[in-house]
Amino acid sequence: MKRVLALPYLLWMVVFVILPVFLMIYYSFNDMSGNLTLQNYAEFLSSNYIKMTLNSFWYAFLITVITLIVSYPLALVISRLKHKTFWLLIIIIPTWINILLKTYAFIGILGINGILNSVLEKFGLMKIQLLFSDFAFITVAVYIFIPFMVLPIFNSINGINKNLIWASYDLGASKWEALTKVIIPLSLEGVKSGIQITFIPALSLFMLSRLVAGNKVVTLGTAIEQQFLTNENWGMGSTVGVFLILFMVFVMLVTRTKKESI
């Protein structure tokens, strides 16, 4: 009976995950005329694509780190407040709104005539060109990822036995030492989860890089979009896709938590 219940899920996995992945791997060995070739892989390993990969990793890394720096204290604070659920809801609600809408909203905020610049103007300061910049890209990305980082960290911190903190005070630890020696080590699982949820998608952001960074930031996602839609080079696009999957698996392995086993 259990087997039968799992059938819809299995079917789904097969049709929408396993088959497409195989298809993609197959295509990655095709050139534009449909012949089998290793050319795509050779090209990916060329300096330009490697540069882009490193670039992608760098941006994803930056975004993840900044998101972590913002999210950890936030999660810590919320775990000490009275109405935790309420504050968590405030953090989560933006995720209910479509990512594209949020991005457009940011264009309104960061634009030369947008809210931020209007405030600057009011204070007699010079307006800044915020849109289509690295700053804009990272800011919007961080904003989008914060809820995904806050939740697992919060759960981790919240799950720590309160007595452990008392015990650390009892043994002479200051509030800061309690944080660094007890809370942080015990919340690492949550941090790892958060990093996974942030870093991996950040590698493939392409709408964001177009709308907010003016395509000046080229991620692996951008390259895939370009190859498939503009160049019609499904082979190369698939190759980049294959590498993206490899990187994702790599990141998942590195950040796997004790409870999972990949």
Place this chain on the structure above:
Amino acid sequence: MRFLITLIASSLLVGGLFLFGTKLLNNTSSSETDVLFVYNWGEYIDPELIKQFTEETGIRVVYETFDSNEAMLVKIKQKQRYDVVFPSEYTVEKMKKDNLLLPIDPDKIPNIKNIDERFLGLSFDPGNEYSLPYFWGTVGILYNPETTTGMDFSTWDSVWDESLLNDVLLLDGARETIGFVLNSEGHSLNSTNKEELDQAKQKLEKLSPNVRGIVGDEIASMMKENEAKVAVVWSGMAMDIMYENEDLIYTIPQEGTNLWFDTMAIPSSAKNIDGAHQFINFLLDKNVALQNTDWVGYATPNQAAFKELDEEVKNAKEFYPDKETMEKLEVYRDLGPEWTEYYNELLLEFKMSLD
């Protein structure tokens, strides 16, 4: 082990079912003669005219849009049924080569006579066997004279000016962007000369500090807000922007630029060929073309309609250039898959080099 075999077998089974199913669905699409499937760019026809066509002919129109030639080609290649399609000129060349178009019967299109002769028999379809011009335009420089005081942008090189740091928007299209760089060096924008292209690449890289972004429709919203000072855009998009932001000026640099055409064509997957001809003929009607030009806002190749346009519009040299300028304009040729890829990779590399 058992499980693995079951998984693979079921994958193949399901995959097969899907392939077969979609094939079936495609074939059973309606082949009624009172329906017309039209595939066009977004916001590229006055919706009233579609209604008018249905009223006059009784043919129901199923209207679908695309936002790039490449996206459109994907669907066409899959033999999705469309009766009328609107490819750009270089795509017409490609589609001809791949046998994706059906010939147009001029006898069924009496309104051909309305088309300005200058726009017939062009290099991408010499006998207009497969396509007829729909709208045309150029690629040029859109700028705000108030924030770029003293500059006249009569030459492409002005885009490289140091004062335009982080203030220039470029189109996210390899032909457009590399094209104008080639033009700035006096080369053809259809060049397949490696030396010329290398030179263009290096010159393009020198533009990096000025580049604010390389995007598509986003240019419109940004220029409307004066978010950037200069943009390299299509004349059609420029018209649209200038409608909202009257400070801006559009100009065609003296070295020349691209002359683009969007055309009407009948794909090989068409089922209602008579209806397709009727539709094309309808669009070429003087009054219909006039109303359409008003609504879409681009430059019309319809001479009969042109005569009836407002003086202001007719005389706008930047949108209806004089003979002299016209001679310096080049139409995009299809470069073939290898060179197309070369251009595209070049642009991608350029994007990657920006920071």
Place this chain on the structure above:
Amino acid sequence: MTEIRLQNINQYFGETHILKNIDFTFLEGKFYTILGPSGCGKTTLLKIIGGFVNQTSGDLYFGDKKMNEIPANKRQVNTVFQDYALFPHLNVYENVAFGLKIKKVSKVEREARIKEALRFTNLTDFKYRDIEQLSGGQKQRVAIARAIVNEPDILLLDESLSALDHNLRVDMQYELKELQQKLGITFIFVTHDQEEALALSDEILVMDKGHIVQAGSPKDIYDEPLNKYVADFIGESNIVEGEMLEDGKVSIYGRAYECVDGGVKSGTPVEIMVRPEDIVLKPLEEGHLNVTVDSILFRGVHYEICVLDEDGYEWVIHTTQKTEEGKKVSIYFDKEDMHIMVPGEKEDEFNERLELYEGIL
């Protein structure tokens, strides 16, 4: 040096008055147990001493030093928590080392002290074990080792043995008592288990609803509880109502009995307590009261026999004597085994009275 003085401590949590005017002094080097049911405030009292709760009003002194403003991490007190609160991400050695590392004790000294603490608690073989691999009793000992390695003046234990099964618990009781005697520091132990309290303590504080009802040695509290509450809480008891006739004489059910208490005004209604193990079964008419045997339970160490006297009151008897249900017998107890309690008498009055009349009657 380190007596702990609580002066007029009051604790409110919101509207609830948890601790009411607590005055007590813990002397150095003794094993104290705070005993009481859930909600009586005993854990709160412990937390105030430990610094985990700031008392609403009142003063806390360690020796001469006022501790009110001093946070938990700066007090020379260590706690053994109910669930041990061992750090799961550290092994046994690192757990024990925690406090020493915070105090920046040198590596050499640290190692020596840890070694000693582990030896004290019989954990030398478990030095590098992971916490998850330990049994309840072992975790208990790690918690103790982690606390004592810091050489605190005072050790607080919050119901530390509650999680252990009975046999282990009894073993640990021995260990704890021995440990306290070896270390010579003050232990303050909180529990709701009166047997435990009796076994471990030098002195017991019985608490009820935020008050310390009675404080004294286990024997004193057991033999001479202040009132019904204490009598019921500690051990089992039979309590009947009666009237004080004169010093040495009390009337129960209208009959006069000799007793050994005095100092109570004639005619005062009192309660008389007799422990079940002090009652003996005798043939009918030969004892103090005639009773009918109601039920017999075999408890291993003795029979627990419930009998009903002619007034309907139930007496509980612990005896090795055999009898049968329904049999009519009589119960007997010595005059020394009767303990008089005056309802409403305060602890100091009570102590005074006992002192005066002890040994006289």
